[in-house]
Amino acid sequence: MKKIILTSITAAALTAGYAQARDSYDHIRFGVDVPYEPMEYRTPDGELTGFDIDLGNALCDQMEVTCEWVEQQWDGIIPGLLARNYDAIMSSMTINEERRAQVLFTDSYLTVPSAWFGPVDSELEDISEASLEGLTLGVQRGTLQDNYATDFYGDMATVRRYASVDDMLLDMEAERIDIVFVNYPVGKTTLLDSERSEYRVIGEMINEPYEYFGDGIAIALRPRDEALAERFNEAIAAVKEDGTYDRIHERYFGEEEE
Amino acid sequence: MLDFSAWFNDLLAGNLIFTPTTLGYYWEGLVTTTQLVFLALLAGLILAVPLAIMRSSKHKWISLPVYLYTYVFRGTPLLIQLYIIYYGVVFVDGIQQTFLWPILREAFYPALIAFTLNTAAYTTEIFRGAIKATAQGEIEAARAYGMSPRLMMRRIILPSAFRRALPAYGNEVIFMLHASAIASVVTLMDLTGAARFVYARFYAPFEAFLFVAAIYLCLTFAILYFFRYLEKKLLAHLRPQTA
Numbered sequence: 001m002k003k004i005i006l007t008s009i010t011a012a013a014l015t016a017g018y019a020q021a022r023d024s025y026d027h028i029r030f031g032v033d034v035p036y037e038p039m040e041y042r043t044p045d046g047e048l049t050g051f052d053i054d055l056g057n058a059l060c061d062q063m064e065v066t067c068e069w070v071e072q073q074w075d076g077i078i079p080g081l082l083a084r085n086y087d088a089i090m091s092s093m094t095i096n097e098e099r100r101a102q103v104l105f106t107d108s109y110l111t112v113p114s115a116w117f118g119p120v121d122s123e124l125e126d127i128s129e130a131s132l133e134g135l136t137l138g139v140q141r142g143t144l145q146d147n148y149a150t151d152f153y154g155d156m157a158t159v160r161r162y163a164s165v166d167d168m169l170l171d172m173e174a175e176r177i178d179i180v181f182v183n184y185p186v187g188k189t190t191l192l193d194s195e196r197s198e199y200r201v202i203g204e205m206i207n208e209p210y211e212y213f214g215d216g217i218a219i220a221l222r223p224r225d226e227a228l229a230e231r232f233n234e235a236i237a238a239v240k241e242d243g244t245y246d247r248i249h250e251r252y253f254g255e256e257e258e
Numbered sequence: 259m260l261d262f263s264a265w266f267n268d269l270l271a272g273n274l275i276f277t278p279t280t281l282g283y284y285w286e287g288l289v290t291t292t293q294l295v296f297l298a299l300l301a302g303l304i305l306a307v308p309l310a311i312m313r314s315s316k317h318k319w320i321s322l323p324v325y326l327y328t329y330v331f332r333g334t335p336l337l338i339q340l341y342i343i344y345y346g347v348v349f350v351d352g353i354q355q356t357f358l359w360p361i362l363r364e365a366f367y368p369a370l371i372a373f374t375l376n377t378a379a380y381t382t383e384i385f386r387g388a389i390k391a392t393a394q395g396e397i398e399a400a401r402a403y404g405m406s407p408r409l410m411m412r413r414i415i416l417p418s419a420f421r422r423a424l425p426a427y428g429n430e431v432i433f434m435l436h437a438s439a440i441a442s443v444v445t446l447m448d449l450t451g452a453a454r455f456v457y458a459r460f461y462a463p464f465e466a467f468l469f470v471a472a473i474y475l476c477l478t479f480a481i482l483y484f485f486r487y488l489e490k491k492l493l494a495h496l497r498p499q500t501a
Contacts, residue, residue, distance in 0.1 A: 075458035082461075102461050142458025160365070160445040161455065167345075171445075174348035176363050 025228055028067045029086035030056050033074040036165060038189045038252040039092040051185075051252040055109065056090045056219075058244050062235040073163055075142040078102050081222060088228075089220040092183060094144050096214035104223045106232040108216030109245075113205035114145050117187045118179040119172075120200050127203035132157045138168045138177035145181040148212045165190065172199075185253060275460050276469070280452075287452030288473060290366075294448060295438050298370055299431060302377035309378065310385030311411065324382065331379035337440050339376060344368040344444045365446040373441075377434050384426045388419035421492050428485035432478055439474075449473055 032052065035041040040050035048069055060067040070086040081089050081103060092112075095105045116127050124131055133156045139146040141161035149159050160177055162168035169190060171177050180187070184205060191199040207213045221229055239245045270276055313324040331339065347353055347362050361367045392415050400410040442451030453470035457463050 075454060076463075078461040079457075079463050098460075141454065147459065161451075162445060163443065170345060170348070174345075175354050176348075176365075 025087065025225075025231075026065050028060060028063075028065050028088055028228075030067060030069050030088050030090045031072045031077055031080055031086035032069050032089075032091040033077055033164075034071050036092060036183075036186055038185055039183075051110070051248060052090045052092060054248045054251070055239070055245065058239050058248065059232065059235045062238050062244075063231055074140060075163065078220070081220060084222075087221070087225070088232075092186075092217050093220050094214050095216060095218050096144060097211065098147075099220065102223075103220040104225060104229055105218040105220055106229050107236055108218045109236050111207075111216035113184045113207040114148070114181060114213070115184045115187055115205050116179055116181050116202045117172075117191050117199050118202045120198050122178065122200075122202065124179065124202050129153065129156055132179075135178040136160060136176070138162060138172060138180040140165055140168060140182070143183075144212050144214070145183070148206075149181050151212075275456060275462050275465050280456050283447070283452040283455055284449070284470070284473070287447055287449040287470075290446060290451075291435075291438055291441075291448040292477075294366070294370060294373065294441060294446075295435050298373035298377055298438075299434055301370075301374040302381050302434075305374070305378040306381035306385055307416075309382040310389060313382055313386045314389045328379040328382050331376050332383065336372065336376050336437050337443070340369060340372040340440060340444060343372045365441075365444045369441045369444060369446055373434065373438065376437070377430065380430050380433075381427065384423050384430060385419060387426075388423035389415055391422060392418060424485065424489055424492060428481070428489075431481050431485070435477055435481065436474070 032040050032048075034048065036050070038050055040048070040052045043049055053069065056067065056069075070080075072080045072085065072091075074091070077089055077091060077093075078099065080086065089103070092110075093099070095108060099105075118124055124135075129152075132153050136158045137149050137153060138160050139149050139162070141163060146159070146161055153159070160168075160171070162171070165182065165186060168177070168180055168182075172180055179202060184201075187201070191197060192201070219232055221232075236245075270278070270281075309324050309327070312320050313328070315321045344365070347368070353359060353362065396414055396418065397410065400414045405413065438448060439450040441448045442454055445451075447455070449470050453466045457466035460466070
């Protein structure tokens with residue numbers, strides 16, 4: 001019994017030491033779900049790139065810390081953060097109430113709408129309960145698009161949930177799903193920007209209701225890392241100030257988007 | 259009934275995860291898993307009997323193709339077979355225009371096909387082993403009675419082989435149930451799919467997966483007891499006699 005107590009005290013002391021060391025954060029590990037072009041993806045030669053990646057690296061430079069990117073599938077990205085597999089999530093995560101109960105968000109660094117994408121020859125003209133009746137919709141599992149599509153159209157249409165955007169697009173190409181609901185820049189880059197795109201946006205850009213689309217995209221941290229959130233907020237303000245942010249934004253979204 | 263629903267609502271009160279909606283997902287998942295596994299096992303069993311007989315044939319040209327089939331399907335992971343059947347078929351040009359497409363378009367049928375072919379391969383080998391293990395004396399006795407090979411297969415070899423195969427086949431059924439958990443990777447809302455949905459929506463891995471594990475345990479127990487009952491009935495002659 002004594003031994004057990006002693007062991008647990010040592011363990012507690014060690015973890016406390018460990019936690020303290022981690023709290024000063026001179027090295028930050030970001031969790032990211034790849035691919036999600038243009039937010040985060042790999043170039044043909046395998047290098048990790050994208051808006052989040054470049055901005056994250058710029059923030060690290062600003063904060064004078066080193067950083068590292070850890071790949072994690074989307075549906076486990078919050079549990080992975082809480083399990084300390086990485087220290088921050090920078091993966092186009094939109095702030096919403098459900099997530100706020102689990103993680104601490106920094107200030108928002110980007111706002112993007114979501115949109116429905118379907119084949120050019122699709123007969124759909126608008127998105128409504130009537131027009132989606134009986135169709136098959138594709139979403140990435142656990143995204144706000146999943147929640148939105150499930151809650152609004154889950155009763156009249158079949159919602160198919162994919163682990164990655166890649167799998168989903170493959171199934172739309174195969175004509176297994178009629179239409180997909182994704183974050184607009186991702187849909188634009190992966191579906192519209194290719195030379196002979198066979199897809200188009202259907203209906204309008206969607207960024208309401210607030211419960212689903214929230215306050216824009218931010219970095220997510222463990223709730224206790226308030227000091228780190230403060231440092232991130234200062235860094236975000238600084239890169240916006242000195243023009244780094246605009247350069248990165250232009251690189252991935254072009255000028256006309258603003 | 260009213261009492262029950264009041265009791266049920268009280269039970270769920272103050273609980274964010276197990277709402278009637280999410281329990282509905284689990285229920286749908288249970289139905290899908292049961293259908294998928296039951297149909298795959300049934301079709302696999304029907305395929306496996308003739309295949310096992312062919313596999314036990316003395317003639318190479320009959321047994322070799324079956325051997326190749328079981329070798330390939332037992333030699334590759336079920337997940338890979340599912341990927342090939344689900345994502346692979348869409349690369350066949352013009353598949354969307356054929357009569358097969360309404361079947362292959364859904365996630366259910368490709369999963370059913372993959373599971374059926376996989377379990378049929380294992381079941382074939384289980385039966386073949388049981389057929390091979392038929393006591394020589396039984397076969398000689400059948401010959402002495404002047405039975406044709408066909409009659410001997412039907413009356414002597416198969417009935418005793420099925421009995422011998424029963425415990426091993428019971429295991430295969432349980433493995434199949436557990437293997438069916440991979441159906442959710444092709445978007446099928448089976449039990450695991452429902453658990454993943456709840457996990458991703460509420461960020462609650464423990465609740466979502468422990469609950470689904472409990473359901474799988476119950477299913478496994480049901481299968482276990484069914485086979486125990488069957489063994490008791492069909493293998494009664496092998497038990498030690500009590501006066």
